[in-house]
Amino acid sequence: MTATTNSAAKAEIQVWAEASRQASRRLATTSSTQRNAALHHLADLLQGQTASLLAANAEDVRAASASLEAATLQRLRLDPAKVVAMVEGVRAVAALPDPLQQVQLRRELDEGLELTRVSCPLGVLCVIFEARPDALIQISALALKSGNAVLLKGGSEAQRSHAVLTALIQEALRQADLPEAAVQSLPDREAIHALLQRPDLVDLVIPRGSKALVQAIQSATRIPVLGHADGVCHMVLDEAADTAMALALVRDAKLQYPAACNAVETVLIHQGAAVRLLPPLVANLRQHGAELRGCASCRTLVPDLLPATEADWDAEYGAPILALKIVADLDEALAHIRAHGSGHTEAIVTEDASAATRFLADVDAAGVFHNASTRFADGYRYGFGAEVGISTGRIHARGPVGLEGLLSHRYLLRGNGHQVADYTGQGARLFRHKDKEIGQA
Incomplete structure (x- = not known):
């Protein structure tokens, strides 16, 4: 690309990423009912648009059949049974308990001074995955359920299938009065390269693919990367x-x-x-x-x-x-x-x-x-609803990454004019540090 084109492309990508950031802030404060509504709309749309999805996928398979290995072609190809499985997977994610604002710790530091730790989304995910259309649905469903926005870059061999699926997801978001920018598809590798330099706009990168892909992403960014190198x-x-x-x-x-x-x-x-x-x-x-x-x-x-x-x-x-x-x-x-x-x-x-x-x-x-x-070893079979990928690392998430792996937490402190000075020096007050029953924030 020329310098001018590159500059224009970066500006466009920044607009997309900033829209994702805004969408993630909106999702983080929505109710479970609203996020589940989007997932049920998506399941209904997948059922209703099965024929158009399969037609688009058939075009992808036809175009790629001469260049792809048999294993990759198998992952690319959709059939009615796979679409049914996608629908069931989306509904399974919707049926899971709300992962957000769950109290993980409640501790009375002193009289009238209470600390709670609550679950929250990571923010904006960038997921790079193989030519596998059902992966797009799994990733998007888990991202929406967990209140995260997601930028998706699927294999180019599945571009027609991915376009249909992304359109259905965005329609489901509109029907649930949620921002379309919560799920967006990236056009090319240049978009990925630009995003990898923006830790201010992307919170986690998840590459699903070869060992070479994972290592290339890890070496190209300061953003945390979650992935598995091999499946030996x-x-x-x-x-x-x-x-x-x-x-x-x-x-x-x-x-x-x-x-x-x-x-x-x-x-x-x-x-x-x-x-x-x-x-x-x-x-x-x-x-x-x-x-x-x-x-x-x-x-x-x-x-x-x-x-x-x-x-x-x-x-x-x-x-x-x-x-x-x-x-x-x-x-x-x-x-x-x-x-x-x-x-x-x-x-x-x-x-x-x-x-x-x-x-x-x-x-x-x-x-x-x-x-x-x-x-x-699979998120759906483990009862996670689906998975965004499998991690072989030991930090943050390990194994099939479902909702739990897409969450972080915040500490909320409620006091009544409490000052640290009262707890230091001669005559300092003592902390109670009394754990209390946990529940919904």
Whole structure:
């Protein structure tokens, strides 16, 4: 872009961001009834406009089919069942308790001097996400419920779908007498680059995509960034794993939706169960179209396995490909996860309670599961209504980020002419610091 065009674009982006800031201030003071009304309007509009949405999405899929990988194309494509799921997700978010102005602490510092801590929105979110139309709805619903404004930049491959969805959200906001600027779509990467330099206008950036995307955003801004770098998830088949359960859980975790970040990428098999588990596991997964890569020990038991390389232990395939490794014991499995896991979701299959307890205690990840598929790592399945993304960091929010991860808090102090001078020096008054029952602010 020329300097003049760049200057004009920055000015336009600032107008959008300032409108978002104003909308966020308005949302922070609205009632739960009004915000829920916007969500119910949105659900109704999605139902009523399913045909036009699917038509726009079909155009996106047609235009992108030659250039996108199969996993990305799967995320892009909508069908009636996905639209129904979007509608249900919006209504589920609306049904959640109001997260705003909830009293988290109430403390009497002294007679007539009371401190409360109450929940409040973060403000303005900037969310960068892949070519996945249902993500736009999930993000917007959670932002509105939590009183946050959101600036959205979706993958360009879904631009027609995103345009229809953004228009429906803004119509729902109008019907609820809420500002349209509460949800806005950004046109291009230049808009993102400009916003990343404005910590005064954006409070949190959430990149949903590749490790390279997350790292690029983190290095380009002083605004806090929430995201996960990789989804390298493991499933450990312990010596005491039930055979039928192990086969079913690996199949679900890998093949139910291979493109998801919570799909399992490596299965670690205890050597004491390898003869019993590995051959039927390979046969079962191959029957369902999986490509399997095994370590040398695995290939001794199943010679026609493709050889796994060191790179496979760190791979997030996003496809029906699975790496298999035989480990000597739980210690080796835990060491492998520490070396190669991304902190997303890890699971163990075992009937040994002590092994399960140790696994749940020792593994440092956002989700640690026993006898359950890694695919449960999801905001909707956790009962959060939806998620704006999954965080593998340890600060602020971790795991599927629902309403709680989009909130901060304020301290409110109510007094009656109280002065700090009365509590210092000779003859100082003593604080009571008496906690009281909490409830609605």
